[in-house]
Structures are given as structure tokens and as C-alpha cells.
Amino acid sequence: MSPNKHSWRYARPGPNHVADEWVQRETWGASFPTCINGIEQSPINIVTGEAIPMKSLPEISTDIDAAPHYVSNTGSGFQLFETTPTESMIANGTFIDTIEGSSKGESWVGGQKFLFYQMHWHTPSENTIDGRSFPLEAHFVHQLDDPMLVGTLHRLAVISLLYEPGPCNAFLDQFWEEFPMVPGFRQHFADGVNDFERLADEVINIDEGEGYFYWHGSLTTPPCTEGVGWYMLKHRETVSDRQIDALRYALAVS
Numbered sequence: 001m002s003p004n005k006h007s008w009r010y011a012r013p014g015p016n017h018v019a020d021e022w023v024q025r026e027t028w029g030a031s032f033p034t035c036i037n038g039i040e041q042s043p044i045n046i047v048t049g050e051a052i053p054m055k056s057l058p059e060i061s062t063d064i065d066a067a068p069h070y071v072s073n074t075g076s077g078f079q080l081f082e083t084t085p086t087e088s089m090i091a092n093g094t095f096i097d098t099i100e101g102s103s104k105g106e107s108w109v110g111g112q113k114f115l116f117y118q119m120h121w122h123t124p125s126e127n128t129i130d131g132r133s134f135p136l137e138a139h140f141v142h143q144l145d146d147p148m149l150v151g152t153l154h155r156l157a158v159i160s161l162l163y164e165p166g167p168c169n170a171f172l173d174q175f176w177e178e179f180p181m182v183p184g185f186r187q188h189f190a191d192g193v194n195d196f197e198r199l200a201d202e203v204i205n206i207d208e209g210e211g212y213f214y215w216h217g218s219l220t221t222p223p224c225t226e227g228v229g230w231y232m233l234k235h236r237e238t239v240s241d242r243q244i245d246a247l248r249y250a251l252a253v254s
């Protein structure tokens with residue numbers, strides 16, 4: 001395992017690991033002024049009464065078939081896959097190979113093709129709805145399929161999924177206990193995730209009934225790059241207290 005130390009902090013150290021505006025202002029501002037002075041910074045609070053209905057919502061369809069084989073604790077969440085267009089092979093925490101050109105999948109939004117890079121979870125949710133926070137929020141990170149954009153943070157698209165408190169989430173339970181307890185560490189996950197494709201197919205693919213909220217925002221952590229398209233699904237999954245506590249505990253370890 002290799003540590004990936006950040007000079008910026010997402011939350012105050014200690015057991016109450018919650019995104020903290022003041023520690024972020026103190027540690028993000030000098031190196032990443034966009035985080036403080038940007039004009040379309042995320043996360044946001046969605047005021048549903050002020051959302052503008054669209055006559056026809058661009059359809060989202062997803063085809064993600066890669067099998068995750070490592071898990072990482074980024075210090076601000078749990079993550080599957082990496083933010084690169086290719087997959088890396090990790091064994092016992094050591095990088096051993098890169099599978100060049102092996103796309104992890106794609107999503108189509110209104111006729112535009114976005115490559116899927118990685119997904120990660122935050123607790124509590126970063127975005128809120130009418131002031132309400134949720135215990136867990138997943139972000140599926142994509143980038144517009146254009147060779148000129150590879151290696152940049154331009155034309156990103158994040159599909160966001162919120163979780164309600166409730167029954168244990170069987171999808172998460174396949175790998176939820178595998179995440180490293182130490183922030184900044186990642187490790188090999190031999191068993192893979194069986195129904196990752198199901199999650200993408202059944203959860204993200206938008207039918208006409210549920211839809212999503214869309215806004216133009218930014219990355220929620222440094223460098224806080226703007227120009228990110230956000231798609232928050234109205235469909236929600238459930239997550240149990242035990243599963244929430246596992247992530248909360250892992251992020252509180254320092």
C-alpha cells in the first residue's frame with residue numbers, strides 16, 4: 001500500500017468526520033483559489049421548488065462492464081477504480097501493470113458519450129435537497145470521450161446517487177468491508193464485484209419516470225475545477241447504519 005498524503009484537509013481530524021467548511025477554507029484556499037473564489041462551486045443545496053422543469057430531459061444510458069479489483073480510502077470517501085482512462089493492476093498494494101486502452105465503460109447523456117473513470121462514496125452526502133442531508137452519496141465520475149481531454153479535468157460529468165437510511169445495501173456489502181482503514185491507502189480486492197453492471201444498468205439508466213436534477217458545477221475537492229456537469233438521480237438506494245458507520249469510522253482514522 002502506498003500513502004497518498006494531501007496537504008489539504010476535507011474535515012477536521014477526529015471521530016466526527018464531516019466535510020468542514022472552515023478547515024477547507026484554511027487548507028484549500030492558498031493552493032486552490034478556485035475552491036474559495038469560484039463562481040459555480042459544488043456541492044449545492046437543491047431547492048426543488050426552484051428547479052426548472054425541462055420539456056424533454058436528455059436520456060442517460062450507461063454501459064459499465066469493468067470488474068473493480070481494488071478498493072481505496074481517499075481520505076474523503078471510499079473509491080472503486082482510478083481517475084485514469086485505463087485500469088491499473090494492484091497486488092498487495094503495489095502497482096504491477098496498466099491495462100492500456102481498457103475502457104471501464106461509458107455513459108451516454110443526450111447523445112454525448114462520456115467515458116466512465118471511477119466511483120466513490122461520501123458520508124454524509126455532499127449535496128443536499130431542500131436542506132436535507134442523506135447518509136451516503138455515490139459519485140460516478142465521467143469525462144467526455146475526446147482524446148484531447150485525456151489527462152485533463154475538463155468536460156467532466158458526475159452522476160450522483162443518494163442513499164436513504166434503511167435496509168442493508170446488498171451491492172455495497174460485496175466489498176464494503178474490504179476498504180482500507182487508513183486514509184490515502186488502497187488495496188487489492190481479489191473477489192471482484194459481481195453485479196456492478198446491474199447497479200449501473202438498473203440504477204443509473206434513466207427511464208422516463210424518475211429523471212434527475214442537472215446543474216453546472218465543480219469538483220467538490222481540490223482543485224475544485226469548474227465546468228463539471230452534475231446529474232443527481234431522483235432514484236435512491238438504501239444503506240444500513242452498519243454500512244454508514246464503516247465508512248464514517250474509516251474516514252475518522254488518521
Ligand SMILES: [Zn+2]
Pocket residue numbers: 120122139220
Ligand atoms: Zn465525490
